[in-house]
Amino acid sequence: MLTNVEHIGIAVRDIAASNALFAKLLNVQPYKSETVEAEGVTTSFFQVNQTKIELLEAINPTSPIAKFLEKKGEGIHHIAFEVDDIRTEMDRLQQEGFTVLNETPKRGADNKLVCFLHPKGTNGVLIELCQEIR
Helix, strand or coil, X not given: CEEEEEEEEEECCXXXXXXXXXXXHHCCCCCXXXXXXXXXXXEEEXXXXXXXXXXEEXXXXXXXXXXXXXXXXXXXXXXXXXXCXXXXXXXXXXXXXCCECCCCXXXXXXXXXXXXXXXXXXXXXXXEEEEECC
């Protein structure tokens, strides 16, 4: 079951410049930054109360973020929802007719297992499911 919005992912061209911009905007510093080699990104996380913002910068030209930036430019890339059991939720959503982009959950940023739903079936919005790794 989807429990809440876990974070909003924003694709950026320059994470250092974007960190400075969002630090001014949100009046907080990022609490975490990491590179996820498998996705070809460097991420930076901000948190204000219960809201988390993830900035994503491509580290290679073939990463999904690089392709997104080339096609659409900077902006909202995905909305992530927290789930209690990612495998059960993946099965449920596939049975409901959604296209899950990966067969099994994979390790993502911020100590999460993740999977994505194809935006063609979600009104053009890339949806990420996240489960805390325990």
